[in-house]
Amino acid sequence: MSGTDKEHPGAVSRREFLATAGVVAVAMTDGAESGSNQELPLLKCTINGGRPRGSHPALPTTPEECAGTARSVVAAGAGAIHVHIRGPDGSESISPDDIARTLTAMRTAAPGTPIGVSTHSRIVGDVAGRRAMVAEWAELPDFASVNFHESGAVELAEQLIERGVGVEAGLFQADATRICVESGLAPRCLRLMLEPGGGRVEDVLRNVGEMEAVLDAVDIEGPRLLHGSRDASWPLIEEAARRGYQTRAGLEDTLELPDGTTARDNAHIVAEAARRIAAIAAGA
Numbered sequence: 001m002s003g004t005d006k007e008h009p010g011a012v013s014r015r016e017f018l019a020t021a022g023v024v025a026v027a028m029t030d031g032a033e034s035g036s037n038q039e040l041p042l043l044k045c046t047i048n049g050g051r052p053r054g055s056h057p058a059l060p061t062t063p064e065e066c067a068g069t070a071r072s073v074v075a076a077g078a079g080a081i082h083v084h085i086r087g088p089d090g091s092e093s094i095s096p097d098d099i100a101r102t103l104t105a106m107r108t109a110a111p112g113t114p115i116g117v118s119t120h121s122r123i124v125g126d127v128a129g130r131r132a133m134v135a136e137w138a139e140l141p142d143f144a145s146v147n148f149h150e151s152g153a154v155e156l157a158e159q160l161i162e163r164g165v166g167v168e169a170g171l172f173q174a175d176a177t178r179i180c181v182e183s184g185l186a187p188r189c190l191r192l193m194l195e196p197g198g199g200r201v202e203d204v205l206r207n208v209g210e211m212e213a214v215l216d217a218v219d220i221e222g223p224r225l226l227h228g229s230r231d232a233s234w235p236l237i238e239e240a241a242r243r244g245y246q247t248r249a250g251l252e253d254t255l256e257l258p259d260g261t262t263a264r265d266n267a268h269i270v271a272e273a274a275r276r277i278a279a280i281a282a283g284a
Contacts, residue, residue, distance in 0.1 A: 041241075045078035045266055047266050144166070145170050149175065226240040227240065251265075258276075
């Protein structure tokens, strides 16, 4: 959001968002009483990632496409959206103008839905240059992901927090988790994202366990989001549901449904993820 919430009618205030971002109400199906609701951990949609345009027919990259996707995934059950902003040439960007164009379009399409952006180092490799661009943002995202294994992550996270932007700590392995903890920022992060990647589920969960051990050793209790990618995407969505963790789903992480068929679009993936999360919660 930009300087004041008045500039975005219907938008949730940053204070309200930071207070409530961990929980979203999802309609229960498959065994639950019809019409009942249960508060479930956040399901976030990751609509594009760094995938090149054309890697999936419904992959959104332009502001207009991202706006249409935002509307559809919220209707499908997403409580927040993560987007990799693109410039006019289709490449990933964190420039103030590109950030503003896409966020404005998405907020118009899905008012009140928290929207976050990526800041990973491949977008702008120079640490100082990345921070300089963030300092120029006029239209602020509700949150931004910061990968703690990357150079300059601690300083970038501090900068974002000071500007009132929620930080999603991207934790890929135990070493990155230790950097986050030792920086003192872990309790101040909006959420701690356990991001073990893809591969054999046993190996992925072993990595998760090592990261959790670092957090548990110092009693870090902030919201945790667990997700995988590629072949580990659906198993970790279900594992997150069993643990009561937040999770995410979308074309950034996988192009396929659990049965291996190609998903129609992000909303198709979100709807299936919401259904599975609700079913696991109902059977708990």
